[in-house]
Amino acid sequence: MTTASRGDAPGDGRYGEAVFRPERAGEGERIDLGALAYDDITLARLRALGAGPGWRCLDVGAGTGSVSRRLLDEAGVTGVLAVDRDVRFLCERPVTGLDVLEADVTASDFAPGRFRLVHARFVLMHLPERERLITRLAELVEPGGVLVLSDAVDLTSDRTPATPYTTVMRAMWRALRDTIGTDVSWVPSYPQLLRGAGLVPVAAEIHVPPLLPGSPISRFWADTWERSRAPMRATGLVDDAVVDAAIRYLGSDACAALSAGMLTAWGWKPEEGPR
Numbered sequence: 001m002t003t004a005s006r007g008d009a010p011g012d013g014r015y016g017e018a019v020f021r022p023e024r025a026g027e028g029e030r031i032d033l034g035a036l037a038y039d040d041i042t043l044a045r046l047r048a049l050g051a052g053p054g055w056r057c058l059d060v061g062a063g064t065g066s067v068s069r070r071l072l073d074e075a076g077v078t079g080v081l082a083v084d085r086d087v088r089f090l091c092e093r094p095v096t097g098l099d100v101l102e103a104d105v106t107a108s109d110f111a112p113g114r115f116r117l118v119h120a121r122f123v124l125m126h127l128p129e130r131e132r133l134i135t136r137l138a139e140l141v142e143p144g145g146v147l148v149l150s151d152a153v154d155l156t157s158d159r160t161p162a163t164p165y166t167t168v169m170r171a172m173w174r175a176l177r178d179t180i181g182t183d184v185s186w187v188p189s190y191p192q193l194l195r196g197a198g199l200v201p202v203a204a205e206i207h208v209p210p211l212l213p214g215s216p217i218s219r220f221w222a223d224t225w226e227r228s229r230a231p232m233r234a235t236g237l238v239d240d241a242v243v244d245a246a247i248r249y250l251g252s253d254a255c256a257a258l259s260a261g262m263l264t265a266w267g268w269k270p271e272e273g274p275r
Contacts, residue, residue, distance in 0.1 A: 199267025
């Protein structure tokens with residue numbers, strides 16, 4: 001879930017250095033909690049799309065490498081190139097068939113080759129020039145291959161019942177937008193953007209993990225809020241007491257809220273020219 005590059009303030013610096021510093025104790029564990037919540041769904045979709053022996057894969061913003069390793073171990077793909085701006089977590093867990101590249105996917109000279117599968121999860125929501133990046137990632141897909149993109153969808157609309165969870169989630173999304181440029185409002189446009197990049201056919205699905213006491217997703221959000229307290233307070237929407245109440249709420253049987261969903265969209269590169 002570590003992304004490639006984004007500003008500490010929109011348009012300046014690098015993703016995460018203002019909020020989710022990779023060198024901060026426990027950051028790898030926070031990323032792994034998100035992986036526990038979503039990896040089974042991601043792997044099931046990638047395998048359903050055909051990922052398996054003979055496939056060479058590119059995993060963008062690979063984080064701790066959980067998806068990359070499971071593609072190798074469970075799907076049996078031929079090889080995976082795992083790319084991230086900071087590869088410390090990837091290098092801690094080497095495995096046969098996994099190549100690691102420290103790179104910025106937004107850079108104009110990012111050209112790692114072509115792949116049967118190009119996958120990016122919780123990456124583009126943090127980056128500028130999203131349409132250009134989707135087109136660029138589509139160019140890295142070999143004919144007959146597939147581009148798979150997953151990102152968060154916010155389910156805390158104005159009509160959502162007020163709970164400690166929804167109050168803090170709204171503050172979190174505002175804080176991340178203000179500090180590192182995160183914007184999930186455009187994520188539902190993935191299928192149209194994939195088609196615009198020349199991929200056909202396209203499809204999408206949404207998964208919403210249950211917020212249960214002690215579950216990986218509940219622990220992930222609690223840790224994420226702890227690490228983003230300062231920018232959340234700066235929005236004026238919450239104070240420490242509100243954040244503390246929301247963390248207690250996540251750990252209680254009283255929790256009755258929807259987690260942010262994960263929208264996954266995919267599109268195929270035509271075998272021969274545009275259809």
